[in-house]
Amino acid sequence: MPDYSLSYVYVFAFFVVGAIFVTLLLTLSRLVAPRKATKEKLRTYESGEEPTGQAWGRYPTHFYVFALLFVVFDVEVIFLFPWAVLFRSLGVAGLVEVIVFIGILVVGLYYAWKKDALNWY
């Protein structure tokens, strides 16, 4: 087996061990802990008030704006990583291209800033 696919077997093993560990802990707790559910105990916690309605409702749109900006910048970073490794061999041309690339995104950030999208009221 080539070395690089073997290293992913190792990574996978870590995930498996994590899942087994959590399952073991929760099973142990299930065996030891008492289980006496009452209607009051199973009610959603709302600081002692009677819960009204469900929590699954509408929420502020700020989160959408930041999520969109995040997607843009996160994808940018993914493109920066391969350049960062190879930039000595890519030389000045690579640097100029990346500066243009970052520049376009900075213009986008500036636009969002001026449009008041980065403020949270």
Add this chain to the structure above:
Amino acid sequence: MPVGPFGIDPLIWAPLRLVIAVGLALFLVLNGALLQIYLERKIQAIIQDRLGPYHVGPFGLLQTFADALKLISKEDVRAAATDGWFFVAAPALVFCPMLASWAVLPFAKDIVGTNLNIGLLYLTTLGSMTVLGIVIAGWASNNKYALVGGLRSAGQLISYEIPQILALVSVALVVGSLSMIDITRSQTGPFVNVLILPFSFLIYFIAALAETNRTPFDLPEAESELVAGWLTEYSGMRWGTMLALSEYGNVTVVCAIVTTLWFGGWQGPGVDAIPLLGVLWFTLKVYAFIVVMMWIRATLPRLRIDQLMSFCWKGLIPMALVNIVAVATLALAFPNTLVPIAIANWLLVVVFVAGIPFFQRRRLATLRARARASATPAVRAAS
């Protein structure tokens, strides 16, 4: 017959290495849960002139063991309104990526799960997977506090992830590799990366505080307004896995990343003679940063969400981009020396630290002007 590290046959060493790495990772995570909670309580107590835990065992050392036993034997209440499967899966979704991060972190020379050639990218990927678990926990609880906590957490974690990753890119620029082992090897001797890239370290450390929900960025669990944030509906061992193991485990992971990238990882005096000493140096360095995080928690008050967001998007991200461009330009202009990069980075640190009070004053002036403009005439006359 080929001889691998420590004089062991490579064929036996390959699985043995995995067992050692998983064992060390689990040990550090469990330690994180037991020792860090004790340390946190004791250090807070010392700073606030209290005694802290001291009843159970010598100096209260067994207090967290007692807490862990109590958590296991506690009833696991699952409210009727919760979304069954997601509610159950969330603790594992937070825990597994945290544990898997240890696969690429080198504990000592040759003691590492695997030498992934995309180590840094892999760590950032796992770091963003934590958000999924937290948002799922907040949503599946079907509780208003938990939902607000989960959403705040989503906004905060995805925002601070960007400066965090940008800081990592500048390290990759200087070292020229994404493998954690190569990054450690590049810092032999006293010239560790923090002397060359102090500004990247500063950005990463601030963003890491936010990524791990530590004070002053602990809005998702702000107890004075949200009870326990996204953890509100969790109890018993499920809460223990979520908070004690995963949260403190994540703190350990980011401190280990800081140690490996900026402070020379396992390297220290005497590691060439006794390779296993590396594990000790690594752990000591990691715990030094954990103590700094606790010190920050005892010192700083919690931010408001608008301050949190604008600090990230208007402060950290532009500065991190400037940092990358500066490092890349200087590295190309002076290919044989790192001194110009170091000078530029220290200058950026000075500008950043000196700039914070200046911008804070300007922001306050704007806010006051806005408040005055929107106030009623009577209030305006009085002020």
